[in-house]
Amino acid sequence: MADDSQAGKTLVTTGTDDAKVVELDPRLEEAERLRIEAVDRALPATVCIFVPGGGGGGSGVLISPDGYALTNFHVSSPAGSYMRCGLSDGRIYDAVIIGIDPVGDLALIRLLGRDDFPYVEIADSRKAQVGQWCMVIGNPFLLATNLQPTVTWGILSGVGRYQYPSGTLLEYADCLQTDASINPGNSGGPLFDDSGRLLGIVGRASFEKRGRVNVGVGYAISINQAMNFLGDLHSGRIVDHATLGATVATDPDGGARVSNILDSSDAYRRGLRYGHTVVEIDGRSVNTANQVQNVLATLPPQWRVPLVYMDRGQRISTLVRLENLHTSDELLEKMAAALPPPPPAPEPPREPEKQGDAPDQSDDENGGDGPKEGGPKLPDLKKLIPGRE
Template sequence: MLRSTTTFLIAIAIFASSVSAQETPPTVPESVQQMEQARIDAIAKGSRCAVGVFGPQSQGGGSGVVISPDGYALSNYHVVEGNGPFMKCSMNDGVLYDAVIVGIDPVGDVALIKLLGRDDFPYATMSDSDVVEQGDDCFAVGNPFLLATNFQPTVTWGIVSGNHRYQYPSGTLLEYADCIQTDAAINPGNSGGPLFNGDGNLIGINGRGSFEKRGRVNVGVGYAISINQIKLFLDYLKSGRIVDHATIGATVATDDQGEVRVSNILESSDAWRRGLRYDDKVTSFAGRSIRTVNQFKNVLGVFPKGYRVPLSFERDGESMQTMVRLTGVHSTEKLIEMIEGPAVEAADPTQEKPATSSHPHADWYEARRGFTNYRFNKLHREQVWQQSVAAMGDFSKVTNRWRLKGVDSRKKAVQMVLSDDKSGIEIGRKTWVLDPETELSDQVLPENTGGLLIALHLWRNFLILGPEKFGDVSYFGSAPLEPGDPKYQIVVATRGTVESNFFFDSDSGVLAAIEVFPELDSDPCLLRLTDYRQDQEISVPTTFEYSSGLNSGSIEIETLEFLK
């Protein structure tokens, strides 16, 4: 009996203990709770700035992400293609916003749009995608299969499966270079949406997945355009242009020993002028080691037209280093034709398309051949110019001839007289004068300078006339003059048959350099302007540093007179 009672009491105790255990939930370690909350916070942070992108009648669908408080947002070119200049964008605040196209990068599959109606949009923080490593947490936000009918985006979590991936061109344009691979689900409708790191900072724009052979569903292999590539193109996109990627003017292939060698090169390319030749072994490009053809294409594919980058190569065991200027993958007219179609003969390139005139935000769009939205080009061109006038003064008040005297780097006396149509320079006992009856491009003077006198002549006239009167002037974007330089705001101007780039300091607004191309297949004249001083309420440089190819020199200005 005692044994039976004892057994019964033990059973009751076990039951009571079991009930007590069920009533007391297990303790979750604080570190786990913190990790969970960090993930929730990161997703909330990323979701606030994600957008759904729709056509003007709310048809179709894709994704995007806002990157500035005034509403600039990134998406894919293939998402906005065919929508026309205006579209609709949803955000998780429950509002459907009007948006307008700004600029497109058809090769890189990127589009810049601008949401309208606010100047305090929530926006993403752009991270450094080069530090992303395999295994890092990441998540995609977007509108797959148009599920976000309540404007709340879909979130998929995963890891970075690989970085610096290369995807071959799709069709005739799209090429994904140096992209991020992820297993976070990316499905149709996610295109153009953000890929965030585990902290909720932007590392890429989702665009491609492995769908072709497996149906239109995700199989765990998606690709995002790296945000570092987009940073290089961002101001180019803000210019409202159709933006092109770069080529070195040469192709490479792998030889029998697995080395990357030049397989073809254009003699008109800057790489040829810098000494690169057929069968040279490419060892480094833009600061990155090159061991495969895909590595070379990866690095080349992230740059816009016009950048100058370092190149290292070997020939017969000798190592060589140089700087090469990248040109466009397509000619300007060819790229425009691929996007807009052939030019209509005798059509006015500034004529606005009538279909947009009745839109409530029609003033945000201006059509012009070669531009996605010319309004934004004029907007940024004017901003650069007004900052320059504020920094250097109003040169329209000094329209007389300018006479500058000084000494060059060889200690020779220099005198320049610059005017509207007839400018001249005297160095030592030699004099060169521009003939106003002859094309500027035929007067590359003095010899071996690439057109120093043309650069000085255009410098004066541009400052006096401004972008409205100088000629065909447009905002180009921002880029450094040399690797390691800060980015300058670039205005491109054509006067007669000569194209020039004017580089303005992004912070101060001062004109820092002029690059003049009298002959497009020859080395330009680069004229750097430094050591500014105040003279009659305007600021003028006292040092001119010029270079063209391997030739260079400088002029120190001692006096400047505005002649009657």
């Protein structure tokens, strides 16, 4: 137990006859203090999302004082056009969907009612390093019915990870891996560094096969990728991702060699041909087909980016305008196939309970991230917002 005479700077071990007093390293107390301060800075901008009608929910994070927030496409899509969002100050706001990125699993929403929302400081996720401390704040299992998010702490286990679509539209490229606990309902929420700056948007996680239980492998979309698409999302678009207009394969001797190319692509017009080796895209070195896709999938179409390739030993640098990964019809078709069913219709009003009938006290065990029958109820607005009818 703690020795009060030392004001928390010593620990007393008990359970044996020769109890010892152990001096606590002041650096541990300082680290704890800094961690608590970082959580306090990050917490107010974290959003708990609830889909009306029990259609699921998740998490989000405010990025500007006028109410714009980022979340996952797979969190916002069950909501239709609007949702309810709660902040840790105990208030609930209506929110509308502004723009969606179904390929990158991002959505931009806007909370209504204020122009002075708390918002996060944006970090440079390209500078993130394996082993650095990080934290996840959000609404796992939709536990935040009191609008107080859950905080988990861990390290960055990997950077620059690539997650294949695996038969779905969603593609996670150049993402961050963490062992901080991520569970259903954390989706769309923030991944912070140890100073409370935003590193990414939580998305996928690996779960134990017998149940949706975290096994210490979670992924976040890098905030740098999200910022690349922010302009298009603000414009209210359904956003696509980029392709070079060519496919590459990893050469057995090393290098990302062009295996096919469209003669209508800008890359072809700039001289890229079958058999050339791509060595840099957008200033980033690439040596495998995986690395090429890892860069391209973080970029919007129609951007002009630097491209460096090798042609018979000659290093050639040029600017290339990127192509759309999908046609408009193809994107809409795949997006429709990826959308979950709409939330269940509200139940008709129940007859007043007879005197002596006990109300239903069953616990809700739904976890969030998608529509579920009999899903979690919204917090009582009348209790949370004075004067709200």
